[in-house]
Amino acid sequence: MDAVPEQNSPSDEVPTRRSQRADLRRGRGDGSRGGDGSGDDSSDDSAGDSGGESPTGRSSLVRSIIGVAGEVLITTGVLVFLFLGWQLWIQGIALNSTQTNDASGLSQSWSASTVGPTAPVNTASPTAPADSGTTSGAAPVVMAAPAETKQFAVLYVPRFGADYKRTISQGVDAKTVLNAGGAGHYEQSQMPGDMGNFAIAAHRDGWGSPFIKINELQVGDPIYIETQDGWYTYRFRDLEYVSPDGVDVLSSVPQVPDAAPTDRLITLTSCNPLYIASERIIAYGVLESFTPRSAGAPAEIAGISGKGA
């Protein structure tokens, strides 16, 4: 009676036939088909399963070893991703806040120390030399090269953010300068405002990523450099992509190593493409003007120069 509905459904036909065969093997074939036969079949299968699992201890040991190994691997993967996340975001937040404070501290100390002696700058302005073809106003004051790793300037690039400011230190050593989240000055290049090339480098894919938006610069964007003497306003000119050994971008006349300089340039270098760094991205700017400290900060950055985060 029970067997009739089971045989109507096609999915049950196979076990029924199997049970038939099982019955035949055991030599008690006829008559006992249907519910009785399928019952035999299921008991047969379960007996076979338990027979295969007989070394239960070894199997569960292997299983738990594989389980722990898998958990270790998953944990390692999570830790690696945590590190990447930390490097890209958490570390950057900490470094950028330190950078903003350092930059503000530099500006404030310069403003405090040069309230009195601004005379040399003022006397220089009426007799502006003719060779400053790209500059207007006062002749740019050029400071002497500072000691290695010393923070000697502050960089403002409004295109990188309305309150963007980073320190510039002497030298481009990764551990002592660049990994602090600021920019580093190539020591073989000129100082800000000087005839030739003021070249700086910074990270773009970690350590605060100070130059992450270097590829978003547009022609004419201002790049301000503040030193103890005042503010140098450069205007972004063009981008260039070079191989990592393309040191000629640091020349007084970029890519023309032996030429005599006729312009006052700034060069920003960073890695490209993002997170791969098989090339270098180079941004050039031309000095537009120099604003002595006595004249106050240029209007665009007056609100953030010397102010804390």
Place this chain on the structure above:
Amino acid sequence: MYGALWRVLPGPVWARILILLVALAVLLFVLSTWVFPWVDGLLTPSQPVTVNQ
């Protein structure tokens, strides 16, 4: 590993979850304060951004 950890922890389910959350917070703090900066220092030489020869 995590199953054993869960069994070793005392108390009801909410207490175990609380203990694990606190442990996770401590772990993240230790990682980001000491471990990750140390690893960062080890990795630095392979991350150049400068042009040089």
